[in-house]
Amino acid sequence: MNMNVTFTGGSTGPLGGADTPSQSQIDGFKQGLQGKSNEDLMKGLMDPNTAQWQKDAIMQELQNRADKSGGSQGAGGAGGGGDDDIQKLLKKLMDGSISDEELKKLAGLMGMKPEDLQAIKGAVQGEGVGEQQGDISGG
16 A cells, blocks of 8 residues: 655665656656645645656646646647646746636646645745744744
């Protein structure tokens, strides 16, 4: 029952290089993503310890899911248009600049609840708040 997928770079390669994974590592990671919830994927995407190649794989998995669930959303929308929207909205979510309207749109594109994305947004913004609190209490 081991359903955990580690989002950290790790040192599983012979050189310990998280930036240059083997194709089998990439394939194994992508397979593991298929069993994860959208929320878990979003958390992995937001984790600063997640290697860039893993973030790319997570983005691809999220886009694949959005393509499957979002087919009813855009009647004849350009294939790349939805992907661009998702990428832009995910970027805004990650840097905390997403509006409530955009949050709802992203939730719809990804088949998630806006509250789930709001919680992720809050967690990302909470990191900055935590640092500020540390500065205040440390002074």
